[in-house]
Amino acid sequence: MISSQSRSDAQLVWDHHLMHHDPRPCSVAIGLGSHDLGVADAAVDLYRRGMTPLIVFTGATSRTTRARMPRGEAVHYRERALELGVPDRAVLTEPRARNTGENISFSRALLDEAGVTVSSALLVSKPHEERRVHATARRLWPGVEFVSASAPVTFEEYLASIQDDRMVIDMLVGALQRLMIYPAQGFMAADPVPDEVAAAYERLHRAGFTSRLVEDGTGTPF
Structure with missing residues (x-):
């Protein structure tokens, strides 16, 4: 109890964890993997609202997700987005990251490799991870403007x-x-x-x- x-x-x-940012159009949305499929739903909602032309889902598995997302967090998020009607071409998957720093660094490398120019990014996470993700991205990816987003709950x-x-x-x-x-x-x-x-x-x-x-x-x- x-x-x-x-x-x-x-x-x-x-x-305190909530950043209270107003979503605005950005170069990309980065959905950070977790046990919560609501992160994928929030990223899809932003895509549908015209806030981004591209979604990156990032994440391997963790002790929390190993059983419920055996194919990896990013893969399950991608499947969810496709089920909700997002076209395949609008979703990239980064399946290796195992912590927040890797979520950001590996997503950055994936977008560089794909030739995507990023000046701004929507960081889509669980609500109570907004501030942590934002602080991590600011440290690891200078020169990009970050907007935090999560499910409105x-x-x-x-x-x-x-x-x-x-x-x-x-x-x-x-x-x-x-x-x-x-x-x-x-x-x-x-x-x-x-x-x-x-x-x-x-x-x-x-x-x-x-x-x-x-x-x-x-x-x-x-």
Whole structure:
């Protein structure tokens, strides 16, 4: 059972992760792989609205997706987009990335190889990954303007859609930890965390929402 304090703290962390960008037309949309097919749906919606002529889906598998997306996150996302009517020519697949930095770096390399000029990119992710992805892209791909995007859902709606509250809150906590420690390690641009959000993070940490943390603040990003 998740306490009311933990749910309140998780809501605060969720709100911080959202960038609140207004989507606008960009050179490409990059959909970052995860357990959530809603990312693919959000990318398709942006394509249908004329916000991008091209979608890149990026991602291999992780401990969360290995069973539910055995062919790889990017492949399952691509299949979803084609089912929803996006033409094959408008979707590229990057199937090797295993962390956010690789999502950005490998997508950049794929687009370079395809001869696509990128001046701006829609970064399509889970809602609670918006800020982390944006900070990573700013660090690894200078000279490009980034716009964050995700499915327009509330925290409670997202919990209901995933049906695993603890996993979602663990992910919120893990994403925030990375925002705090990864800039010093060169993995992402600095993005200060407000004191009240940091305090909520500490309470969630003490409450045991730790499965997505990098051990003792160091190690390989995932």
